[in-house]
Amino acid sequence: xxxxxxxxxxxxxxxxxxxxxxxxxxxxxxxxxxxxxxxxxxxxxxxxxxxxxxxxxxxxxxxxxxxxxxxxxxxxxxxxxxxxxxxxxxxxxxxxxxxxxxxxxxxxxxxxxxxxxxxxxxxxxxxxxxxxxxxxxxxxxxxxxxxxxxxxxxxxxxxxxxxxxxxxxxxxxxxxxxxxx
Amino acid sequence: xxxxxxxxxxxxxxxxxxxxxxxxxxxxxxxxxxxxxxxxxxxxxxxxxxxxxxxxxxxxxxxxxxxxxxxxxxxxxxxxxxxxxxxxxxxxxxxxxxxxxxxxxxxxxxxxxxxxxxxxxxxxxxxxxxxxxxxxxxxxxxxxxxxxxxxxxxxxxxxxxxxxxxxxxxxxxxxxxxxxxxxxxxxxxxxxxxxxxxxxxxxxxxxxxxxxxxxxxxxxxxxxxxxxxxxxxxxxxxxxxxxxxxxxxxxxxxxxxxxxxxxxxxxxxxxxxxxxxxxxxxxxxxxxxxxxxxxxxxxxxxxxxxxxxxxxxxxxxxxxxxxxxxxxxxxxxxxxxxxxxxxxxxxxxxxxxxxxxxxxxxxxxxxxxxxxxxxxxxxxxxxxxxxxxxxxxxxxxxxxxxxxxxxxxxxxxxxxxxxxxxxxxxxxxxxxxxxxxxxxxxxxxxxxxxxx
Numbered sequence: 001x002x003x004x005x006x007x008x009x010x011x012x013x014x015x016x017x018x019x020x021x022x023x024x025x026x027x028x029x030x031x032x033x034x035x036x037x038x039x040x041x042x043x044x045x046x047x048x049x050x051x052x053x054x055x056x057x058x059x060x061x062x063x064x065x066x067x068x069x070x071x072x073x074x075x076x077x078x079x080x081x082x083x084x085x086x087x088x089x090x091x092x093x094x095x096x097x098x099x100x101x102x103x104x105x106x107x108x109x110x111x112x113x114x115x116x117x118x119x120x121x122x123x124x125x126x127x128x129x130x131x132x133x134x135x136x137x138x139x140x141x142x143x144x145x146x147x148x149x150x151x152x153x154x155x156x157x158x159x160x161x162x163x164x165x166x167x168x169x170x171x172x173x174x175x176x177x178x179x180x181x
Numbered sequence: 182x183x184x185x186x187x188x189x190x191x192x193x194x195x196x197x198x199x200x201x202x203x204x205x206x207x208x209x210x211x212x213x214x215x216x217x218x219x220x221x222x223x224x225x226x227x228x229x230x231x232x233x234x235x236x237x238x239x240x241x242x243x244x245x246x247x248x249x250x251x252x253x254x255x256x257x258x259x260x261x262x263x264x265x266x267x268x269x270x271x272x273x274x275x276x277x278x279x280x281x282x283x284x285x286x287x288x289x290x291x292x293x294x295x296x297x298x299x300x301x302x303x304x305x306x307x308x309x310x311x312x313x314x315x316x317x318x319x320x321x322x323x324x325x326x327x328x329x330x331x332x333x334x335x336x337x338x339x340x341x342x343x344x345x346x347x348x349x350x351x352x353x354x355x356x357x358x359x360x361x362x363x364x365x366x367x368x369x370x371x372x373x374x375x376x377x378x379x380x381x382x383x384x385x386x387x388x389x390x391x392x393x394x395x396x397x398x399x400x401x402x403x404x405x406x407x408x409x410x411x412x413x414x415x416x417x418x419x420x421x422x423x424x425x426x427x428x429x430x431x432x433x434x435x436x437x438x439x440x441x442x443x444x445x446x447x448x449x450x451x452x453x454x455x456x457x458x459x460x461x462x463x464x465x466x467x468x469x470x471x472x473x474x475x476x477x478x479x480x481x482x483x484x485x486x487x488x489x490x491x492x493x494x495x496x497x498x499x500x501x502x503x504x505x506x507x508x509x510x511x512x513x514x515x516x517x518x519x520x521x522x523x524x525x526x527x528x529x530x531x532x533x534x535x536x537x538x539x540x541x542x543x544x545x546x547x548x549x550x551x552x553x554x555x556x557x558x559x560x561x562x563x564x565x566x567x568x569x570x571x572x573x574x575x576x577x578x579x580x581x582x583x584x585x586x587x588x589x590x591x592x593x594x595x596x597x598x599x600x601x602x603x604x605x606x607x608x609x610x611x612x613x614x615x616x617x618x619x620x621x622x623x624x625x626x627x628x629x630x631x632x633x
Binding site: 045 | 196197198201321327328329330331332333337338341342344345348349352353356360363364366367368382383384385386387388389390391392393394395396397400401404405407408411415616617619620624625626627
């Protein structure tokens with residue numbers, strides 16, 4: 001019996017059937033996004049070599065949840081900074097001139113640095129997790145190597161029966177190339 | 182005209198495809214000049230390693246320390262390299278938040294410089310501690326003696342600041358690289374394609390990826406901005422928290438931060454001039470970029486010059502005899518040559534940048550930037566060594582200090598180490614941001630089609 005590699009399920013889900021359109025122009029891509037949304041498509045993927053506000057506005061997606069990762073990471077870092085300095089000071093007290101063993105002002109420096117460190121690392125994890133979850137949700141969608149160079153692309157998942165309709169829509173908005181996946 | 186910041190000479194048109202290919206081309210064989218530079222960097226590093234092995238075998242006595250000068254060239258180099266790092270984060274994070282279009286062509290180089298400069302800086306405290314094999318005692322880890330570090334010590338703050346800075350600037354560099362590695366992956370062939378396929382972490386530029394990426398990048402920039410200001414402030418408190426005259430000053434934090442950015446911008450110019458030539462990036466990194474860097478240099482240089490004036494003025498006006506004596510010693514004592522090198526290179530020479538013909542002459546900027554680097558190294562030498570040597574509280578101290586071959590050798594090694602990493606980076610990863618350079622170009626639209 002062949003064992004299933006659990007990583008395959010995460011990183012290589014079976015290819016999703018659908019239509020891939022290659023666009024040379026930003027405004028054509030934005031038009032196609034608008035038409036697709038009017039036509040009731042919600043789960044299509046847009047490829048672009050650079051982030052563009054036009055595409056973002058056309059897709060009108062909610063703000064990325066990465067900001068919650070940053071916030072929670074930052075607060076956790078600040079708390080860890082406060083905890084290690086105070087706990088470690090009282091665990092090994094170095095008493096100098098009768099001054100307080102746990103003294104907050106110098107510890108603010110550590111708390112600040114830990115806020116930044118944990119906030120930044122949590123942001124990275126937030127980007128990785130969210131991008132990975134999105135990729136899992138979408139499955140293996142068709143891609144073209146020109147999408148990181150100078151072309152925009154839209155992949156619309158659909159059953160073969162409806163593919164003709166989607167192809168016509170993409171061509172109608174100015175796709176340079178349309179193919180089924 | 183920031184929108185056309187990356188436009189080449191009239192007559193040619195910069196398209197997305199041109200940008201990808203021009204930058205991907207740098208990943209090929211860079212020619213003999215590159216390998217000559219790399220070989221000299223490795224040779225310098227070998228000298229440094231040789232000296233370091235001697236130092237490990239025979240101890241810090243080789244380093245020319247004598248009472249009361251126990252912080253010398255190693256700490257000078259530490260502060261120098263941390264300072265170099267700062268302009269990278271300024272250009273990549275602070276100018277990102279300010280939406281400066283011109284930063285896109287130079288920020289990757291500056292950011293890589295940051296990471297390698299912090300890597301270099303981090304070695305010096307470890308070399309300086311003497312018993313280098315106990316460096317991990319700095320880290321708060323549970324141990325059988327129940328000891329913890331003293332968090333009231335600025336040196337522990339420094340460790341946290343440098344550690345955080347290194348981590349954050351590294352992840353920031355890697356984040357910026359991911360879309361560019363993916364772009365390179367899709368145009369190169371051979372073993373590089375496999376390398377980039379792994380290191381691009383599956384980047385395809387989907388709307389979901391960009392949605393999380395652009396947000397995350399914004400927050401990383403927002404976190405890196407206060408971090409960069411804090412790191413050199415904390416480094417300055419290593420000195421300012423002590424009572425040594427010449428160190429114990431409240432101006433130290435902003436003075437150090439301005440000096441750090443100043444030296445870093447100068448180092449960016451020093452690095453970009455040869456990189457631009459070796460990798461034929463003249464169309465992407467233009468005189469306009471150099472002029473903007475020169476303006477940054479002038480601004481921060483003026484702040485540094487102001488800080489020099491204020492330091493001397495406060496010493497005189499404050500009226501404290503020890504403080505006055507320390508500054509008299511600094512300007513006219515046995516180390517007058519170091520102080521005047523610092524003042525001439527950092528405060529007087531950059532005044533030439535007021536003139537546009539000098540700001541737009543790449544050769545002139547290269548020469549000035551090297552003098553600024555020298556001046557900024559001497560600034561740290563003056564602050565550290567000269568303040569300690571002239572310490573008026575130590576009446577019976579033997580206040581001579583001469584750096585030895587162990588000091589110079591390890592310092593040379595640090596330059597070799599830094600340049601080796603930098604040169605390896607620019608050959609193997611996109612040294613100019615592909616996606617961000619495209620962002621400042623007009624997007625291709627149906628109305629006015631832009632063809633390669």
